[in-house]
Amino acid sequence: MPDTMNVKLQVKRFDPADSGGKTWWQEYEVDVHPDSTVLDSLIEVREQEDGTLALRCACRASICGSCGMKVNGNAKLVCKTRVVDVAPNGEQLTIEPMGNQHVVRDLVISLDTFFNQINRVQPFLQPSFVPEAEYTTSNESMENLLTSMNCIMCGCCVSDCTVLEVDANFIGPAALAKAWRFTEDPRDSKRDERLKALNDEDGGMWDCTRCMKCVEVCPKGVAPMDRIMELREAAIEAGNTNTSGYRHTESFYNSVKKNGRLDETRLAIDSAGWTNIPRLLDLAPIGIAAMRKGKLPPLMPHKSEDHKKVKDLYKSVEDES
């Protein structure tokens, strides 16, 4: 193995001081040890090529969460991203600051977006009593929470969340995974209140579109979207059914059960709620636009030829549970 490896980087720079903010791309090339991570390469740039390059990093061991940034378009913790894995043939790497968060300088983003989201879920244990020694609970219940406690608050999920891209009010994947850590904690006494709040809240648990991006980019296996789905199930079980999210789920379920396929028109109206006139009026222009383009789904659904088979499937699943 050769002693060094050549790494080519294209870094998105931002200088806020330069007449209100200037963004540009800068290319670097450094020689580093062949096992090096992307972070090692950036540190080499900062220490030996360009002291003006700003980035955050601390532990170098994927536990402090400082060094989230985009590598070739996807958020990564660069201390655990080896160069050979993302540029096996010496390709130039594109490095940008994380998305959905305000850039302070170069690769440094403001932490406010992330921690404001975390703050929305009352992110602390709220027990109903204080024991003299410790709370007695099963080891399994604590190990279960490791999934979320593994979160190091690096912000990669928030960076690449496709909902936050269009709706800054969404509470975000990290905060919801944090909330799950309390709804699942047997020591917490506010489970129902937490579920109700996240169910009712604008930008709450139902705003996730299940695109999987947070699961894909999370460097610690927290899989925020899976936690969000569990929150939804728990919220429904706890009786929170008066939401478009729940009605959407129910309509989806019933329509496929009945017709063997999705009745999209009914899904839209069911989700809005049949008596929710303002929301239904909101839908009207979308329907008209769809009609003009010939994209309006049939008003009466066609039944799938195999809908009986689908019914059988439903029955066997329902019998089992």
Add this chain to the structure above:
Amino acid sequence: MYEHDVLIIGGGIAGLRAAVEVTRAGADVAVISKVHPVRSHSNAAQGGINAPLTDRGDDWEGHAYDTIKGADFLADQNAVEVMSSEAGEAVLELERMGVIFSRGEDGKLGTRAFGGQKVARTFFVGAITGSAILHVLFEQSLKLGLNVYEEWFVTKLIIEDGTCRGVVAIDLKTGDMHTIKAKAVIVAAGGAGRVFEPSTNALICTGDGLSLAYRAGVPLMDMEMIQYHPTTLARTGILMSEAARGEGAYLLNASGERFMEKIAPDYMELASRDVVSRAEQTEIDEGRGIDGNVLLDLRHLGRDFIEQRLGYLQEVSVEFLGIDMAEQPVPVQPGMHYIMGGIKTDVNGATNVPGLYAAGECANVSVHGANRLGANSLLDTAVFGRRSGAHAVEYIKDVAGHSHAEEDLASEKARIQALLDRANGERVATIRGDMARGMTKGIGVFRDQASMEGALENLKNVKSRMGGFSIENKGKVFNTDLMFGLELEFMVDCAEAVVAGALTRKESRGAHFRTDITERDDENWLKHTLMYRDEEAEHDVRVETSDVTITQWEPVKRVY
């Protein structure tokens, strides 16, 4: 105008625990940290936190003695008694705040074994105990609405009439400098691992707090006591927790022998860290290693066990080395990990400067003496973080008002502007690298007069270049380039104190092992070294010594 009753420098476990205590007492408190609290290096503590829980048949004297023996009798026994007797409540309290400690069959907190102790009394969360505790304390800080100066870098403590009255700091996000006034300041700013290279420590562990106190006239104590952790990954220095050996992993040499059998037949791989690191280094030096490493073997523990109890270690091993620990042993070597020495405090965290406290790795109470036991660092932060907060609250009751002085802000602004105005010179990183490699070479697992003098010579060379480095970034917003320059100045102070302590101690004790004087000398050296910054002294350091406090355990030969 920034004013608080108590200002805490550092947002790790010691700092946040102190902040919780001050808040509970109803005083106005703020934390100032150069990183967001959850980025602090407390995260890196993996294996667990020790506590002798009496309802489980343990007793605090047992833990105290193991700690004192681990310390090679250099710890002050009154301080260890405080730590051990308060340990149980400290850990239980963290649990009640929300830490998801592993449980036993009965649903109560469960333990794992750790080095230097025959009783399994280490409480843990997988291999992320520090992170799990830090994040829960951060949760508590949100609950309490704690005021945090995030990403502010302290450049100087304000000392007026011999008492500490606040700090001067740079807001990294704007580059502006401010005075923050306080009736008491608690330094909880972490260790100084970056004085060495390689090190398990985060890049932020640059001895800022140690140097700030040192410059304010507080002695740094036993700085020669540098812990080399037995299991760090080659080249990167990334830590593989002692939890691996606590759960039963073996250390093997090139011929597959468990070499600890020769050194510590009773404790084997779980002898104290200095002992294990020396054994490894001996294997490596005598040609029984593999490319400068020995092997950490977990294969017999089985995949499920490894992934369940040591998940983070498996993650690191796979991602940084491409090694699946269930299939293959991991090459490891001793690596600089922790500094037992630090800001001299009493058991309340108080220093010799009224109004100035210290807690956590930057402090030396002293409970770790010449060698810290694994899982005692988290305990130290929790116990003495709380105590320093509680005592600071008492102290400020007698402080009438805030300082009115602004001279320090002006002089610090001038000093930093002069640094920015320097003509093009050497890079900070070049000087730091030279300093840190020289320190590891001279103040290593093994040391002798010649190696330590080599470190001193190297340091002299480094100091002669300190006036000649320059800051390339002249901007204001998030100027880390400037911060690295200021950190280097802090690190050089720490390095000087380390070398001075090492050259002073004419014996081998704990982590300070001299191949030219291999025995412990209780008659002459059952003493602390105290390093004072003194520009009139040789190399700017004046060294004094003080007696170790012995309460109930007379020093005996240490055998594992």
